[in-house]
Amino acid sequence: MKRRTWILGASILLIASCLVFFIVAKKDTDASITIEQCSLDALSSEIKEVVHELEEKGAQTIQLFEISNTEGELLYAELSERRIYSEKEKSEFEVFLQYPQDKKSLVSKTYQDTILLISYRTGSTLNEHMTNKNSTSTSNAAAVNLAKEYCTFIPALGEVRKDGTRLGYAVFSDDKMMIESMKEDVDNIEKRILEDDFVYEYRLTVELIKAEI
Numbered sequence: 001m002k003r004r005t006w007i008l009g010a011s012i013l014l015i016a017s018c019l020v021f022f023i024v025a026k027k028d029t030d031a032s033i034t035i036e037q038c039s040l041d042a043l044s045s046e047i048k049e050v051v052h053e054l055e056e057k058g059a060q061t062i063q064l065f066e067i068s069n070t071e072g073e074l075l076y077a078e079l080s081e082r083r084i085y086s087e088k089e090k091s092e093f094e095v096f097l098q099y100p101q102d103k104k105s106l107v108s109k110t111y112q113d114t115i116l117l118i119s120y121r122t123g124s125t126l127n128e129h130m131t132n133k134n135s136t137s138t139s140n141a142a143a144v145n146l147a148k149e150y151c152t153f154i155p156a157l158g159e160v161r162k163d164g165t166r167l168g169y170a171v172f173s174d175d176k177m178m179i180e181s182m183k184e185d186v187d188n189i190e191k192r193i194l195e196d197d198f199v200y201e202y203r204l205t206v207e208l209i210k211a212e213i
Helices: 002-028 045-056 103-108 176-184 186-191
Strands: 033-038 060-069 074-083 094-099 114-122 125-132 139-145 150-155 165-173 198-209
Touching (some): 060 198, 074 114, 094 125, 165 186, 176 186
Antiparallel strands (some): 074 094, 074 198, 114 125, 150 165
8 A cells, every 4th residue: 555655646646747847948948939940942042142142252151040029019039159169068158249230229129129139151151141131221140250161050949938949050160070060969069079170059039129109
C-alpha cells in the first residue's frame, strides 16, 4: 500500500513539475511575432531589385528573413551577437545592428509592420542588412571581417521568445571543411569550434511599438 502511495505521489509531482515548466515556457514565448526564412520569389519586385544590386556588388550566399507580427503594430528590431568559444564558454550578447536606427521615428510610419533581414557574404566579409519589406527607402547595415579565409552565416532559427530569438551562427575560419561540417550538423556547432575560429551566435530581439494616431 505504501509503495502504491509513493508511486502515486511521485506521478502527481512529475505531472505538476511538467505543468509548471510548460506554463513558464509559454510565458517566455511570443506568439505575436513571426520570424521566418523566406525565398526571393515570394518577395516584391522592389526587394528583388535590392538583392540584384547587392549581387552586382559581389554578394554571395544571400539569405532572407522576414520579421512580422499578428497585431499589425510597428516593429523595432535589434540584432545582437555573442562569441562562442566552446560548449561552456560564451561571451555576453551585444547589439550590433538595429532597425530603424531611431525608434522614435516609427510613430509616423504606420506601414512598418514587417522587417526584412538580408544576410550575405562578400569575399571574407559577412554582412547583415535590415530594411522595411514594404518600402526600402530606409535601411541599416553592418559588416564584419575577421581576416579569415572563409565565412558564412548558418541559419538555426529557434523558438520566438520575448527576450530574443536565436537566428543562427556566424562562422569565420580558415578551414572550409570545418564550416561544411557545421552546416550539416547545426545542433552540434559548439562542439566543432577550433581554437583559431570565430563563431558567433546571433540573437534577434523584436519590440512592438504602438503607432500614434
